[in-house]
Amino acid sequence: MRIAIIGAGPRGLLLAAALSTTSQPLQITLFDPAGIGGRVWRPEQSHLLLMNTEAEQITLFPDSSLPSALATPGPTLAEWAATAGASYIGAMSLAPDHKRHLVTEVISLRPQDYASRALYGCYLQWAYARIQAALPQNISLRLCRARVRSCKAGAVSGYRITSAGAPRQYFDKVVFTLGNQALNPNAEESQLRAYAAQHGLHYSAPGFPDAADLSGNRVIIRGLGLSFFDVLTILTTGRGGHFTSGSNGRLRYVSSGAEPQIFAGSRSGVPYRAKPVQDKQPGHQYQPQLLTPARIASWQQAGQVSAARLRKMLKLECEYVYYYRLLQDHPRQLAQFHANFAEDPERAVTAIPRNQQLDWQQLLHPLPAAGPAQWRVNMLRQLEKDIHSAAGGNCRDPQASMIEALRDMRVPLRDIVQRGLLSGEDYFGTFRGEIMKNSNPLTVGPPLQRIRELHALVKANIVTMLPPGMTVVGAAGQFVASSSSAPNDRHSAPNLIEARLPAIAAAQSQDSLIQQLLADGLASLHQLRMNDGSYRPTGAIAVNHDTWQMLNAAGQTQAALYCWGIPTEGEFLLTTASPHPLVADVNIAAAQTIARSLLN
Numbered sequence: 001m002r003i004a005i006i007g008a009g010p011r012g013l014l015l016a017a018a019l020s021t022t023s024q025p026l027q028i029t030l031f032d033p034a035g036i037g038g039r040v041w042r043p044e045q046s047h048l049l050l051m052n053t054e055a056e057q058i059t060l061f062p063d064s065s066l067p068s069a070l071a072t073p074g075p076t077l078a079e080w081a082a083t084a085g086a087s088y089i090g091a092m093s094l095a096p097d098h099k100r101h102l103v104t105e106v107i108s109l110r111p112q113d114y115a116s117r118a119l120y121g122c123y124l125q126w127a128y129a130r131i132q133a134a135l136p137q138n139i140s141l142r143l144c145r146a147r148v149r150s151c152k153a154g155a156v157s158g159y160r161i162t163s164a165g166a167p168r169q170y171f172d173k174v175v176f177t178l179g180n181q182a183l184n185p186n187a188e189e190s191q192l193r194a195y196a197a198q199h200g201l202h203y204s205a206p207g208f209p210d211a212a213d214l215s216g217n218r219v220i221i222r223g224l225g226l227s228f229f230d231v232l233t234i235l236t237t238g239r240g241g242h243f244t245s246g247s248n249g250r251l252r253y254v255s256s257g258a259e260p261q262i263f264a265g266s267r268s269g270v271p272y273r274a275k276p277v278q279d280k281q282p283g284h285q286y287q288p289q290l291l292t293p294a295r296i297a298s299w300q301q302a303g304q305v306s307a308a309r310l311r312k313m314l315k316l317e318c319e320y321v322y323y324y325r326l327l328q329d330h331p332r333q334l335a336q337f338h339a340n341f342a343e344d345p346e347r348a349v350t351a352i353p354r355n356q357q358l359d360w361q362q363l364l365h366p367l368p369a370a371g372p373a374q375w376r377v378n379m380l381r382q383l384e385k386d387i388h389s390a391a392g393g394n395c396r397d398p399q400a401s402m403i404e405a406l407r408d409m410r411v412p413l414r415d416i417v418q419r420g421l422l423s424g425e426d427y428f429g430t431f432r433g434e435i436m437k438n439s440n441p442l443t444v445g446p447p448l449q450r451i452r453e454l455h456a457l458v459k460a461n462i463v464t465m466l467p468p469g470m471t472v473v474g475a476a477g478q479f480v481a482s483s484s485s486a487p488n489d490r491h492s493a494p495n496l497i498e499a500r501l502p503a504i505a506a507a508q509s510q511d512s513l514i515q516q517l518l519a520d521g522l523a524s525l526h527q528l529r530m531n532d533g534s535y536r537p538t539g540a541i542a543v544n545h546d547t548w549q550m551l552n553a554a555g556q557t558q559a560a561l562y563c564w565g566i567p568t569e570g571e572f573l574l575t576t577a578s579p580h581p582l583v584a585d586v587n588i589a590a591a592q593t594i595a596r597s598l599l600n
Helices: 010-019 077-082 085-090 096-108 117-133 187-199 226-235 293-302 307-326 331-343 345-350 360-364 372-391 398-408 410-418 424-443 448-459 512-519 586-599
Strands: 002-006 026-031 139-144 148-153 159-163 166-171 173-176 202-204 218-222 242-245 251-254 261-265 463-465 470-475 478-483 486-493 495-498 525-529 535-541 549-551 557-563
Touching (some): 010 117, 096 117, 159 173, 187 478, 218 470, 226 261, 242 448, 251 448, 307 331, 307 398, 372 398, 372 486, 410 424
Parallel strands (some): 026 139, 261 463
Antiparallel strands (some): 478 486, 525 535
16 A cells, blocks of 8 residues: 655654554655655754753653554653764764754753754654664655645546656555645735835745845844744844843843844734743643533533633633642642632632732733833833743742643643534634633743843843734835834834744645645535534634544545644644643544554
8 A cells, every 4th residue: 555644744754653563565655845854843954943842741652641552652852862862963964063053952951951943853853764764574664855736536546646846656545744834915915025025125924934034134023922932033143142141040132243123013012921941740731620521521412512611611720720829838728729619619719819819811911001111111021020930830830830731721622622512603703712812822932041032132122022013014115013002103124024824724825735635626624604504614624533534525534535733723723732742642642543544
């Protein structure tokens, strides 16, 4: 049987590993123009760009939490770094200076450190070599470094794959493990791009911004999420600046003189929160008090749950963790709170003294609008508060512990979405527009190091943070940034970077493969039924929830076509997460499910 896996990132490798233990004759081909690891995890990229998860919390192998897994167990990223990492990197074909940086990093990497993306790319390549070396004689595995342009149904069976710079190839089954896709620009993006072309400016659309080629000494960055911190790193330490530690423990930025003046903002005006210092051991997850498997099963039996009820229970879960940590040094009060919560959660949290209660308004909207000077003062204070809370650790500091628990609550939220327990109105309204919108800036923020660096950059006047309601227009031959809360404070620059990844919207994808699959009816859009009988697309490719087999235009499951990962975001939840050890990881489990379906 010939199997094509389109995408050689972590998911593609997980699947290749799961398939490699069968006794069936298999010819497996991985397609990816960027090679093993894909575009995001290229070993050649700057060593300054960091992962967003600690090294001990990253793996590419099954473990005891999935005892019936097909693939062979293996080391986490941290374990690999402590054993085979240095020797493997030393033998890789990399630029000498870059290799030196990576060898130094891998030798000094601690389990709770955030590895560079380049180092993770080395780990992925090592894992691929390990899979290759252990292949039985009945299986072949190869990489085709080419972008797949189309996948057409064969005249009788199977599929014909056309890729750039390679001959047509035929496969019995195909699995798509694609990453983020560039989208057709919206009206505003089109206007800004056209203005840039007309006036010789630089406009970087949503995606993976390549800030290294920017000219000029002024840059506007729109977006304060994870991509913002990548761009900031490239424009500062990537241009020769560096940070030193002061006597008060804060960082100080030492300018190289080569970095631009940076103006940054977003709709909220507040950057994503720092990841708390990791106190948990691998495999430990918060166990819900309310959103338990039994309760979700009862909602499944009832057929639905309202988003209002889900929001209320999620809020109570967060408050439980917050007050649990707040009272942890007062055993009698803690025991009483725990008993009260078990009996009546709402009464238990409202019984907390008002001056100790969790301030949701301050948590979600920490900074009121202010003029530029006061906004800078307020922003520095907010960054200092975030640093202090995150440094307190996710098993000690009340706020950091609550944010960590909210991150773990993605497990029941993912289950609720996958089961289709929300109405279309609730999904697009309260769930997407409120629950996820509010939780993402808290739970998917950067490593604490990045917030410390941002504080130093604002202090050094390298970065100017704009108040909420950022807008950007073209005027007088420049991009001009301002905010609705301070419209007269305007900043011009010849460079504009949209520091965000594109949304998941298959219908607007610029990828010729996705458009061909939709046009030929081999793929279809996932949609939710609204109360008026209409259907609204979530942006995802529709798949069978049990097997990840794609649904064609008629809604029928296709036996030999699969789609897994980021293109299914909306039908599934948080599909960008990397595999974690000791938690029966959903990515590793999905690879097992798909492998078994392919082999059957």
